[in-house]
Amino acid sequence: MKITFYITLLILCPFLSFGQVATDSTKFANLRKEIESLKMNNETLLNSLEITGKTLNELVRDKKVSDETKWNTIKRNINGSTQLYKVLSDDIINLKSRLADEEYQGYIKSLSSIQEGPLGFSFQEVIIESATSIGIFSKQSKLDRFIDIAKNVMNSPLIASIPFVSNAVTASNSILDIAYGSSMNDKKADLDKLKRFESQLNKYLAYYTTLDKANILNQSSNGDRRVLLENLQLDLLNKLKKDAPRLSLTVPTRKESETMDAYFNRILTTFNHDFSSKRLENLENKYRNDRGEINYSELLQKEIDAKYYNNNIDQLVELSKKYTLYYENFFEVADNYQHRIIEAVDVAKSNGIIEGKKEKGKELTPAQVYDEIIKNLNEKKTERDNGIRNSINIPELKQKLELLEEFKLI
Structure with missing residues (x-):
């Protein structure tokens, strides 16, 4: 080959x-x-089928399962569990790292930009142009002063530092407060113009607010999912720390400043299928006579740890099932998030704030800009989702847990 x-x-x-x-x-x-x-996987499946076949034949013939078949079942289950530990650990680590995606999330972040973004307008310019065209102040000097203050507010690091809320929402609220505050000291202030100015900004704020709600919910959901995955990882570690000594392996202590992911990877370089196979083979050799025959009855009587390990594999299976639920929920939450983002873009469309722009030498109408945004969102999400599905082999995880799910108490 x-x-x-x-x-x-x-x-x-x-x-x-x-x-x-x-x-x-x-x-x-x-x-x-x-x-x-x-x-x-094929060898494991064939081995499982062979043991199942022997078990059925013995039950039909002798009304009981032989000690040899019992031991082979234990051995099959333990070796399968060490494979499942590795697959499950890798999948947890992988999904944790995928909760944020720079390409997809970066594009969504650009939608909330106060500068010119995918929707074709700069909110900073919208505020200035609206204030100027409406003439919210009678004196030009006062209008110029207002515009300077508005620019400073929109470029303030303090505005950018507020979490979970777009700069546009925070900045516009501050600017409206300034405008109304200034009008109180101006006897010639035209409140109708200020209301028109506020109404114009609200068309944009409806879009930004809808976008903020989607991002806040997603941020909260990501935090919850990360906690669930980290707790699952801790449960898996605690289970491993109980199982490993049953195979005469002491789990090393976690190093200072070592991440949980790195710690798990280090443990599983030792605690793996090769290790369990060799350990169980050594146990067999303890009960092998000069003719090469194994005393399975004595082996089962004395090797209590191996039997205990086998009889508690269901806990590992349950942890694996829990992970598959988290995995499926990930895509459900992602779909809901995408729907909310598109909902915000739809608000922008219905409010008529999407502007035409030039892209790659081509003039796009507002309708084409909208279509381009929806297309980019769908493509980037699909690329992200496919990347996750390709890197996390759920069928492999399900196959390994299904092989263990039918284990027998010995």
């Missing part, structure tokens, strides 16, 4: 750029990894 791979690569090289070769090499490496995983 390796020879065929390298010959194929040599044939393709003259027709590919360096970047293409690198990409294809990565694909080939991932394919080989997937084939190895499938091979191991």
Whole structure:
């Protein structure tokens, strides 16, 4: 297989750029990894079917299961559990890291920008142009002063530091307070003009407020999901700390400043399928006679730890099921968030605040700008979601937990 791979690569090289070769090499490496995983899963499944077949035959023939089959069941379950530990740990770490996505989230953040963003307008310019065209102050000097103050407010680091609320909402509220406050000292102030100014800003604030609500809910939801995943990770660690000593492995202590993810990865470099296989093989050898026969009856009587480990695998299965629920909920919450963001853009459309703009040398109408925003949101979300589904192999997790789900108490 390796020879065929390298010959194929040599044939393709003259027709590919360096970047293409690198990409294809990565694909080939991932394919080989997937084939190895499938091979191991196939061997595990065949072993499980063989043990199940023996169990059924013995029950039919002898009305009981032999000690050898009991031990092989225990061995199958323990080896399967160490594989499940690794897959579940990796999936938890992966999903935690995916709660925020720079590309997708960055685009949504640009929608709330006070400067010119995807919707084609600059809210800062909207405020200045509205104040000027409406003429909210009778004196030009007062209007100029107001505009200078408004610019300072919108560029203030304090405005940008307020969490969960777009700069536009905070800035406009401050600017309206300033405008109404100034009018109180102006005998010639035209309150109708101020109300027109406020009404104009409210068209934009309705959009920004709807966007803020979506982001606040998503931020809160992300925080809740992170806590759930971290708690699940702690539960998995506590379970592992109980199981590992049953196989004569002492779990190392966590290093100072070591992240939970790094700590888990370090533990699982030792506590894995190879380790459990060798440990169980060593146990078998303790009860093997000169003729190579294993005294399974004595093995089952004396190796209580292995039996205890097996009989409590259901806890690991339940943790895995809990993770699959969190995983599915992730996409449900993401869909709801996307719906709320699009809802905000729809508010902007209905309020007529989306402006035409030039993009890639092409003039876009407000309707085309709207379509482009919806298209970008959907594409970036799909790319993010597909990236998560491709990196987290849920079918593999479900297969491994299903193999253990039918374990037998020995």
